[in-house]
Amino acid sequence: MTKSLFDLSGKTALITGGGSGLGRLIAEVFAEYGANVAVCSRKLHNCQETADDLKNTFSIQAKAYECNVASEVDVTHTVEAVLSDFGQIDILVNNSGATWGEKAENMPLEAWQKVLNVNVTGTFLMSKAVGKHMISRSKGKIINIGSVAGLKAEPPEVLNAIGYSTSKAAVHHFTKDLARKWAGYGVNVNAIAPGFFETKMTKHVLEQKEAAIINKNPMKKLGDPDSLKGAALFLAGNGSDYITGQVIAIDGGVSL
Structure with a gap:
């Protein structure tokens, strides 16, 4: 394999929820391989810290933006600002996410709506806004962050967050449907479905069930x-130009 398949020099990536967790990991590898990076979330401080670190470590351009992905006004303004600052968006990573742990019979409606609004509606709004730009250029890579929770139904003792798992299943189908709709425009749409990683979102579950989760992992x-x-690097680079509509599980085999 040659580096050119993974070289992102001259490209700009926009990563939602890029200030921490999995989003920050993806921002780091994109910057390492030469991409300029825009990170956004509701917490501007986290994104600013990430952007500063990326600039200092990898000598690329990076900038932070405050954005609630569930707000179309916020999304529109953020995408316009990124295009103004960087001139283009070659890669979009829809990583912003929310979860709520509760038994299905006790799940508050407002909790269900919050999770769906961020995870599904946010992915749609950001894809719509950035997609128009990508379609106009006849190229682009969209990477949606799903979850193994959206691939299989877990018993309540492993995961009791029906809004989250439902939203991630929706993200997976959204990925496939959008990939089919935009294939003719030169826009690739794929998804990554992570298993349990150590992040702020999973901290509470891992504190209680880490040993059991590891034991059940192949x-x-x-x-x-x-x-x-x-x-993420593979799906963002030239090596995945003939791949679209796929959901890749990064889970140690737990979804098998």
Whole structure:
């Protein structure tokens, strides 16, 4: 394999929820391979810290933006600002996510709506806004972050967050449907479905159930950050030009 398949020099990536967790890992590998990076989330401070670190470490352009992906006004303004600052968006990673742990019979409606609004509506709004730009250029890579929770139904003792799992299943189908709709425009749309990684979102579950989760994993371990980075880099670069509508599980085999 040659570096050119993974070289992102001269490209600009927009990563939602890029200030922490999996989004930050993806921002780091994109910057390492030469991409300029825009990161956005509701927490501007986290994104600013990430952008500063990327600039200092990898000598690329990076900038932070405050954005609630569930707000079409916010999304429109953010995409316009990124295009103004960078001139183009070659890669979009829809990573912003929300979850709510509760039994299905007790799930508050407002909790269900919050999770769906961020995870599904946010993915749609950002894809719509950036997609128009990509269609106008006849090229672009969209990477949606799903979850193994959207691939299989877990018992309540492993995961009791029906809004989250439903939203991620929706993200997976959205990925396939959008890929079919935009294939003719030169826009690739794929998804990554991570298993359990150590992040702020999974901290509470892992504190209570880490041993059980690891024991049930065929590879007997939690998520491998390098595998996540590798999959994201592959889907963002030229090596995946003939791949669209796919959901790649990064889960140690737990979804088998």
